Amino acid sequence: MSLTVVLHGDPAATQQTRLAFALASRGHHIVLCDAPEIAARVRAAYPDRCAEMSSQPRLPMFLRRALTRRRARALGADVVHLNSLKHWHALWIGLLPYIATAWGSDLNDEVFPKPKHVTRAVDRVLAHADAVTADSNALLRKARARAKDSRAPFELVFWGVDRALFDPAKAAPGARAMRERLGIAPGVRVLLSPRQNKPHYHVDRILRAFAASAWSRDGVMVIKLHGRDDDAVHEARLRALAAELGVTDLVRFAPPCDYEELPAMYAMADVAVSALEADGVPSTLCELMSLGVPVVATDLPDYAGVLAHDERALLVPPGDHGALVGALDRLAASPELGARLATHGKAWVEEHADWERCVDRWEALYRKAVSPSAPAKAPPR
CATH class of the missing domain: 3.40.50.2000 (Glycogen Phosphorylase B;)
Structure with a gap:
């Protein structure tokens, strides 16, 4: 009925x-x-x-x-x-x-x-x-x-997760096109900030950690824009911080996109980072795991049972700059670690978040x- x-x-x-x-x-x-x-x-x-x-x-x-x-x-x-x-x-x-x-x-x-x-x-x-x-x-x-x-x-x-849409093989061609649109050369590693840019999402902390980590030596950071009314204000704030940190040329702002384009946006990333101090379990993190993108996130009670540390993600204490830099450096130094997180994350999504x-x-x-x-x-x- x-x-x-x-x-x-x-x-x-x-x-x-x-x-x-x-x-x-x-x-x-x-x-x-x-x-x-x-x-x-x-x-x-x-x-x-x-x-x-x-x-x-x-x-x-x-x-x-x-x-x-x-x-x-x-x-x-x-x-x-x-x-x-x-x-x-x-x-x-x-x-x-x-x-x-x-x-x-x-x-x-x-x-x-x-x-x-x-x-x-x-x-x-x-x-x-x-x-x-x-x-x-x-x-x-x-x-x-x-x-x-x-x-x-x-x-x-x-x-x-719509697993038919967030499928790694289907997303791969779009991911390559997305990298070209953002001026990212083949082989350059991508660190993605996929969440919103309001202050409580702490994208500034991710940007500071990127600048202090190995990723700033051979990678770029992509900050996703969302098409909300305050996007321009937050983009200007983050651009100013990138200039202050000396990484302006290494930061890309990805324009807002339709939901159907998100798999390509996410799949171009080698690692994605979320730095909130309070959250639920956002679909964004599940979608990233479905695509096999390793996740670094803050260690929040809400993520218990989902983002298991060292199994399906790397978790760091909220606001701990050194720990966040350390997690990024671990993934930069160990492709095997990223592959293991990706495999376990995809398996969890298939079982729990279809x-x-x-x-x-x-x-x-x-x-x-x-x-x-x-x-x-x-x-x-």
């Missing part, structure tokens, strides 16, 4: 687009809330399975709830999936069954501080959800603690939430 699923989350997130296409391809009807660009893309491929709606963000909450209820009923919505929890998602409490997927930026308040009223609203969203998912056990523990007495299921669901199996998990939660036998929830507070 097909469902009508409302997707409400970050309108700039690739994950929202991927999930919409995956559900539509399975015969479900999709309603994109506050995401007109994603809706246009999905509607172009599935014109009879995609609609859109607005949560009327400029209106008072009581009017937003009333209009949202009316529009959702008119579209025959069965269930809502909230991706990236915002305080205004409280408008869904009591309107329809909903699944809440928590991201690191939602619950890691030590890195992403929020006003108390926002925290309280997010806690209410968690408490009244019909199911809560996250991509790390550490995030799930935080979500449970903040949901208080919720009896809903809390499940680990990764933003998995995209279709991840969508199966959400689909099962949707059906459970709309089932007549679903357990009754406490009334909204």
Whole structure:
């Protein structure tokens, strides 16, 4: 039986687009809330399975709830999936069954501080959800603690990998073309920073480690741009740092690309680095491992069971410049180490992070939430 699923989350997130296409391809009807660009893309491929709606963000909450209820009923919505929890998602409490997927930026308040009223609203969203998912056990523990007495299921669901797309052999021609576009000669090693460039992603630390490591002697660093409004500001900041470190000629800024081009972007890398101090388990890291790209990352609780040190990645303490330089130098000196990390990383992705199996998990939660036998929830507070 097909469902009508409302997707409400970050309108700039690739994950929202991927999930919409995956559900539509399975015969479900999709309603994109506050995401007109994603809706246009999905509607172009599935014109009879995609609609859109607005949560009327400029209106008072009581009017937003009333209009949202009316529009959702008119579209025959069965269930809502909230991706990236915002305080205004409280408008869904009591309107329809909903699944809440928590991201690191939602619950890691030590890195992403929020006003108390926002925290309280997010806690209410968690408490009244019909199911809560996250991509790390550490995030799930935080979500449970903040949901208080919720009896809903809390499940680990990764933003998995489309392994047919992120296939090393298929990505190789595009990777060679990407290197040419960026002016990287054959044989020159590539260190990739694939995450966003906002300050809390600490790309500056990666750049400093690159400049101090063996990679700056016979390699280049590629910093991925993402097409967000603040990209230009962060690019200018990182260019200034590269000049200060004397590595301007060794740094490339890769322009924003479509999701379908990501395998080529990632596959041109010899090593990829992530330096956050708080995170979930991003699809980026899983996609890199699927392509056989060795990963260096900070040693975070969220990565437990995924980025096993010296087996599927090299992990370093957050903010430890010397340790990060040392990890990069180990990989520069030992192709065998990189190959071993790549082999084990690919095997982990195949077993745990296949995209279709991840969508199966959400689909099962949707059906459970709309089932007549679903357990009754406490009334909204």
